[in-house]
Every structure is written in C-alpha cells, then in structure tokens.
Amino acid sequence: MDFAKGISRRSILQAGAIAAVGASGFVPTRFAIGNTAKVKIGFLLPYSGTYAALGEAITNGFKLAIEERGAKLGGRDIQYVAVDSEANPAKGPENTNKLVTGENVDFLVGPVHSGVALGMVKIVRETGTITIIPNAGAGAATGPLCAPNIFRTSFTNWQAAYPMGKVAMERGLKNVVTMSWKYAAGEEALAGFEANFTKNGGKVVKQILVPFPSDEFQANLTEIASLKPDGVFVFFAGAGALKFVKDYAAAGLKSIPLMGPGFLTDGVLKAQGEAAEGILTTLHYADALDIPENKTFRAAYAKAFAKEADVYAVQGYDAAQLMVQGMTAVKGDATARDALIGAMEKAVIKSPRGTFTLSKAHNPIQDFYLRQVRNGQEVVLGVAEKALADPATGCKMG
Numbered sequence: 001m002d003f004a005k006g007i008s009r010r011s012i013l014q015a016g017a018i019a020a021v022g023a024s025g026f027v028p029t030r031f032a033i034g035n036t037a038k039v040k041i042g043f044l045l046p047y048s049g050t051y052a053a054l055g056e057a058i059t060n061g062f063k064l065a066i067e068e069r070g071a072k073l074g075g076r077d078i079q080y081v082a083v084d085s086e087a088n089p090a091k092g093p094e095n096t097n098k099l100v101t102g103e104n105v106d107f108l109v110g111p112v113h114s115g116v117a118l119g120m121v122k123i124v125r126e127t128g129t130i131t132i133i134p135n136a137g138a139g140a141a142t143g144p145l146c147a148p149n150i151f152r153t154s155f156t157n158w159q160a161a162y163p164m165g166k167v168a169m170e171r172g173l174k175n176v177v178t179m180s181w182k183y184a185a186g187e188e189a190l191a192g193f194e195a196n197f198t199k200n201g202g203k204v205v206k207q208i209l210v211p212f213p214s215d216e217f218q219a220n221l222t223e224i225a226s227l228k229p230d231g232v233f234v235f236f237a238g239a240g241a242l243k244f245v246k247d248y249a250a251a252g253l254k255s256i257p258l259m260g261p262g263f264l265t266d267g268v269l270k271a272q273g274e275a276a277e278g279i280l281t282t283l284h285y286a287d288a289l290d291i292p293e294n295k296t297f298r299a300a301y302a303k304a305f306a307k308e309a310d311v312y313a314v315q316g317y318d319a320a321q322l323m324v325q326g327m328t329a330v331k332g333d334a335t336a337r338d339a340l341i342g343a344m345e346k347a348v349i350k351s352p353r354g355t356f357t358l359s360k361a362h363n364p365i366q367d368f369y370l371r372q373v374r375n376g377q378e379v380v381l382g383v384a385e386k387a388l389a390d391p392a393t394g395c396k397m398g
C-alpha cells in the first residue's frame with residue numbers, strides 16, 4: 001500500500017517525524033528512508049483538441065531534459081502522472097485537483113491554455129504546490145495572482161505581442177486589423193500589440209474576436225478584405241494557426257502583410273507551406289538560432305522523437321531545467337520549500353532560446369526575435385526587444 005495516498009501532507013510529515021525517531025518498524029514512503037521515494041510530477045496539458053501538439057511537445061521536451069540529466073531529480077527517481085486538460089477552462093479546476101489533491105504531486109507542470117491557467121493558479125496558490133507553467137501566457141499568473149510557488153518558463157501574452165507594435169510602424173503599416181480567439185491569451189496579445197502600436201502612432205481599425213477554438217474564419221476574412229488595412233495582426237496557435245494561415249492565403253489576402261506572435265507559425269510552418277511565406281512574427285525562440293544550446297537540443301530532440309523541436313518543446317525542456325536546478329540545490333528534498341523556491345528564483349537557464357533568468361514575479365526576462373518566413377524557412381531578422389520583462393502589474397511578492 002502506498003502510505004502517502006489519501007492523507008494530507010501534514011500527516012505525512014508528522015508520521016515521518018515519528019518514524020525518524022525510530023518508534024516502529026513501519027517505514028513511511030517519504031521521509032524515514034531519506035529521499036528514495038519517487039518525485040511525483042503531474043502534467044496538466046492538452047493531449048487532445050486544437051492544442052494537442054503543444055502538449056505533446058512540452059511533455060517530450062521536459063522528459064528529454066530529465067533523461068539528459070541522469071533521469072533523476074536531486075538523486076531521486078521520477079514518476080510522471082498526466083491529465084489531459086483538453087485546453088478546456090471549464091474543467092481546469094477539476095483537472096488541477098485530480099493532480100494536486102488526488103495524486104498529491106510534488107510538482108505541477110502546466111498548462112498551455114490561459115483560461116485553464118487562471119483556474120489552476122487559484123488552486124495552487126492555496127495548496128502551495130510548486131508549479132511551473134510551460135506555456136500559458138495569462139498575465140495574471142505572474143501579475144495579480146503571482147505567488148512564491150508559481151513559476152513560468154514561457155512568456156506572457158503581452159511579452160510575445162508587444163514588440164510587433166513598433167515593428168509594424170517601422171514598416172509603414174499604419175492601419176491594422178487585429179484578430180484572435182476570444183479568451184485571455186488572444187485578448188492580452190492584441191492589447192499588448194495595440195499598446196505599443198498606438199504609442200508609435202498606429203491605428204487599430206477593427207478588432208475581431210471569434211470563439212475558442214473555432215476555425216471557421218471565412219466571414220471574418222471577407223470583412224478584412226473589405227476593410228483593406230495596411231496589415232493584419234493575429235494571435236492563433238496550434239491547429240487553429242495552421243488553418244488560419246491557409247485560409248488567409250486562400251482568401252487572396254497575401255498582399256496584406258500578416259503579423260503575430262510566433263505561435264502563428266511555430267510547429268506548423270511545414271504544414272502551412274506556401275501560405276506562410278512572408279509572415280512576420282516576434283517570439284522568444286526560433287528554430288534557426290545559431291547558438292550551441294539550440295543546435296544540441298534540436299539534434300537530441302529529433303533523434304529521440306523523430307520530430308522537429310519547436311518553441312513548446314523548448315519551454316518544456318526549460319521547465320525541467322528549472323526543476324533540476326531547484327532539486328539539485330536541496331538534494332532532492334522537495335519539502336525544503338524555502339530553499340527550493342530560492343534556488344529556482346536564482347536559476348540561470350541555459351536555454352535553446354538563449355540564456356535567461358526569472359523576474360521577481362517568476363517570469364522569464366528574455367529577448368524577442370523578429371522572424372520572417374522566407375522560402376519555407378523561419379529566418380531570424382534580428383532582436384525586436386532585448387531582455388524584455390513583463391511589467392508584472394499587480395504582483396505583490398518579493
């Protein structure tokens with residue numbers, strides 16, 4: 001029987017303390033035998049729906065980093081438990097509880113979808129579960145809802161979109177239509193772009209929001225054609241991004257420059273083919289980054305999974321790197337919370353995207369690259385914003 005199942009963390013602690021003074025022959029799982037029990041990691045990620053490929057890439061990237069580091073955390077073996085979030089915000093709290101309370105995980109890794117993140121964050125703020133967000137960009141998670149136990153190895157939606165506001169104006173695109181799914185990620189991305197764009201003199205002539213995860217874009221594309229803007233800025237990702245880019249080209253809109261956070265093409269560029277030519281994006285990663293960490297990572301990922309790595313794989317890889325640095329510092333004792341959190345806060349992550357550190361709100365401070373699809377390749381044109389930190393408005397911590 002698993003001693004740790006079905007009882008609270010506090011009672012495990014007490015039982016451990018009693019056993020440690022040698023009161024009985026019964027050995028509780030976690031403490032009396034040191035750190036030999038497995039570290040339990042819960043993945044709350046989409047393995048179905050429009051973001052399924054993102055969940056898979058994050059999982060792969062995470063496991064690759066762990067395997068490369070001896071398949072242990074602070075000397076302890078690892079047990080993974082995965083729950084399919086379905087990128088469904090309505091099921092966010094229930095799915096979080098399955099891992100946090102039901103499985104009593106030591107670490108939670110997830111989610112992809114900002115709506116799921118908002119429900120998850122409210123729970124882990126209460127339980128104190130050490131959580132690493134490997135994608136969802138919801139500003140609140142490292143803003144008003146920030147907490148010592150919540151970390152992110154990805155981006156905020158603001159961060160990934162803000163740099164393009166200036167780039168668009170530099171390119172003379174003064175009247176722009178913005179479009180996305182109507183939920184936190186899309187709305188925050190469009191707001192981030194618009195803030196920088198209008199500051200530089202641009203005008204958003206129309207904002208179009210469609211329900212998530214709808215991929216019926218025809219009517220909206222007809223409207224865009226009639227508005228004749230200088231450019232179009234969109235947030236779409238996963239299967240929806242693949243479909244949008246194809247539909248945009250098929251609607252004959254290729255003469256209007258298409259822009260967005262790099263999720264528009266990352267992981268789906270090959271499948272988009274010709275339709276993606278010329279798309280201009282900003283992102284904290286690019287396949288072609290010419291740094292040793294990226295080359296080694298991409299080769300190892302391709303070998304392990306027979307697939308090309310993308311930004312999601314990188315974010316999963318770095319979530320594991322962050323966890324490794326924390327657990328190494330406490331020699332595998334995940335109950336040494338203050339030391340564990342302290343080590344994670346100070347982590348320097350040698351990422352395939354370039355080395356980064358975390359802000360006080362636990363969000364990466366990182367470069368955002370300007371990228372353009374040319375001849376089927378994601379070409380890095382330069383750095384659009386160097387060492388960009390999210391303003392973390394409303395975060396009261398540290």
Ligand code: PHB
Pocket residue numbers: 112113114115135136137138157185236237238263
């Ligand atoms: C989000 O919901 O925060 C989100 C989802 C997919 C992305 C980026 C952000 O590619």
